[in-house]
Amino acid sequence: MNPAGASPAPAGDQPSPLVLVVDDELMVGDVVQAMLELGGYRTICFHDPRKALEWLREPYTHPDLMLTDFLMPHLTGLDLLQAARAVRPGLKAILYSGHVEEREADKYPERPQRFLRKPFSARTLIGVVKSVLEGPSQEPPK
Secondary structure, eight states: OOOSOBOOOOSSSSOOOEEEEEOSSHHHHHHHHHHHHHTTOEEEEESSHHHHHHHHTSTTOOOSEEEEESOOSSSOHHHHHHHHHHHSTTOEEEEEESSOOGGGGGGSSOOOSEEEESSOOHHHHHHHHHHHHHSOSSOOOO
């Protein structure tokens, strides 16, 4: 597996949370990854949702959160979330999009904890990530 860049764990007793970023647009994925790293999070980024799912199926992977775009080739963000939770039950997730409304998720059995509309600032992203990581792992009611 050769993800588009994985940040190292910081030195110290407790590693920071690991956030899996999935976005087919290289620049967007890389910018989101950089924002998270500036906020103190460890990250791993994939630009192909199928590769992210392969990584999640590995027994050594334990992300604390998945942050994914909605519109991607091969798998939508919600399709990816459903497949990811089949192998990682309770995985917290944030879905972002510039084109899809939150009500689109009503068609899917799995829902993310939060939706973000693009574009978003680093401050907004970090705040939402922090609140999701500190909140319950169950998905919101439909």
